[in-house]
Amino acid sequence: MGKRRVRKMLRRMESGEPLELTYSMVTMKGLVRLALIAQQFGYEYEAVGQVGQGGFVLRIVPDPGPEARALAAENRERYPHAGDGGALPPPVPEAAELLKARMVLDLRRQFSTxxxxxxxxxxxxxxxxxxxxxxxxxxxxxxxxxxxxxxxxxxxVTVPVALGRRLAVRSAALLEAAGYTPVPDRNGRPRYLPPGGRLPGHGNPFAG
Known part of the structure; x- marks a missing residue:
């Protein structure tokens, strides 16, 4: 994952507004890493969608929760040059796995079988x-x-479809084992609610 993408994302996050970040030639691992960094600095993952040939749109929104605000303040103090290409908080493997599972399911529900x-x-x-x-x-x-x-x-032709279905089942099982609950979002689509949390954007003054 390029440092330029991280710098651009962090600088755009200074606006405090919901963001749609469009990327081409990016891996799932790269998308997960970007969303994890955003969560370290006061934002939370909302959704990801596929656009064009190999392109993705990552949507993140400000997290109004007190824990998220405190973590963001701590990381801004510990990593003051993160937005200029400096050191970043280390990734958390468990959080990365859960976030990847959420992205897999979000991408899957974008298209029918x-x-x-x-x-x-x-x-x-x-x-x-x-x-x-x-x-x-x-x-x-x-x-x-x-x-x-x-x-x-x-x-x-049925092989990648079957593999995708198996990956979705494993992702849903991983989230449910971690305490996530399937609930409909504002458009009636199934999303996984974090334990004790709300769907991203709820209670957010910037949410549309």
């Missing part, structure tokens, strides 16, 4: 075309190779 299958099919088609034209500059030959490759990959 049918939409996920369609995305896999389109992805296979794009990969097959790229492979075909990599092997041959002749259009007819390249398209033939792509067609054969795509037909072979279609046998595996």
């Amino acid at each position: 049918g939409q996920r299958v369609a995305l896999v099919v389109v992805g296979f088609a794009a990969a097959s075309l790229g492979f075909g034209f990599e092997l041959s500059k002749d259009a007819a030959t390249a398209l033939t190779i792509a067609g054969v490759t795509w037909s072979s990959l279609m046998v595996l």
